[in-house]
Amino acid sequence: MLTRKQQELLLFIHERMKESGVPPSFDEMKDALDLASKSGIHRLITALEERGFIRRLPNRARALEVIKLPEAYTPSFQPRRGFSPSVIEGSLGKTQPVTAAKPAAEGQSNSMSVPVMGRIAAGVPISAIQNNTHDITVPAEMLGSGEHYALEVKGDSMIEAGILDGDTVIIRNANSANPGDIVVALVDDEEATLKRFRRRGASIALEAANPA
Numbered sequence: 001m002l003t004r005k006q007q008e009l010l011l012f013i014h015e016r017m018k019e020s021g022v023p024p025s026f027d028e029m030k031d032a033l034d035l036a037s038k039s040g041i042h043r044l045i046t047a048l049e050e051r052g053f054i055r056r057l058p059n060r061a062r063a064l065e066v067i068k069l070p071e072a073y074t075p076s077f078q079p080r081r082g083f084s085p086s087v088i089e090g091s092l093g094k095t096q097p098v099t100a101a102k103p104a105a106e107g108q109s110n111s112m113s114v115p116v117m118g119r120i121a122a123g124v125p126i127s128a129i130q131n132n133t134h135d136i137t138v139p140a141e142m143l144g145s146g147e148h149y150a151l152e153v154k155g156d157s158m159i160e161a162g163i164l165d166g167d168t169v170i171i172r173n174a175n176s177a178n179p180g181d182i183v184v185a186l187v188d189d190e191e192a193t194l195k196r197f198r199r200r201g202a203s204i205a206l207e208a209a210n211p212a
Contacts, residue, residue, distance in 0.1 A: 006044055006051075015203075019201065031205070034195075034208065110139060111139060114150045116168065117150065118133060119152045120153060121154055121194065122154065122156060143172075144172070149170075149173075150170050151169050151184070157195070157209065158208065182194065182196050182197070183197045193206065
């Protein structure tokens with residue numbers, strides 16, 4: 001029986017070897033699983049090796065061989081990289097519809113009131129966005145077109161993008177994203193995280209902005 005992280009890593013290695021013929025680097029594994037350091041990857045690989053799922057090939061750099069896969073494996077499963085574009089919709093599918101930004105109170109004609117929908121993780125995913133907790137007022141020119149909502153950031157994985165722990169971010173509802181955009185992504189239909197959107201071939205990756 002594998003843990004969730006062990007299975008994610010095993011399938012990530014398997015899918016990468018199918019695509020390119022070589023295993024991913026430890027840095028790529030770390031980023032794919034959103035771990036803080038490569039030591040966590042070393043522990044996961046050791047556990048997979050002890051359980052007979054992979055083996056390390058001697059005298060070859062970063063050489064791994066997948067010996068077997070979990071019984072429940074299906075080729076469509078892609079750990080951490082396989083996010084449908086629908087996960088960046090503001091409502092995240094599981095919550096009540098997002099309330100559109102509305103004009104602020106009288107006397108603040110150049111401002112808009114935006115609903116704060118809870119917290120978002122910039123790091124390890126946390127429980128998906130909940131209900132409207134309160135509203136904040138922002139300059140109207142900040143919003144542009146479309147529906148918007150706000151989220152309070154927890155974690156520091158996006159510090160190089162200027163997003164710090166405790167900040168409030170404004171999110172625009174959208175059905176798609178461009179590579180390099182910072183998006184809200186839903187993981188396993190339950191947990192939400194804030195990351196930079198990347199494409200790797202036919203797959204999708206969520207990239208942190210923190211050298212750690």
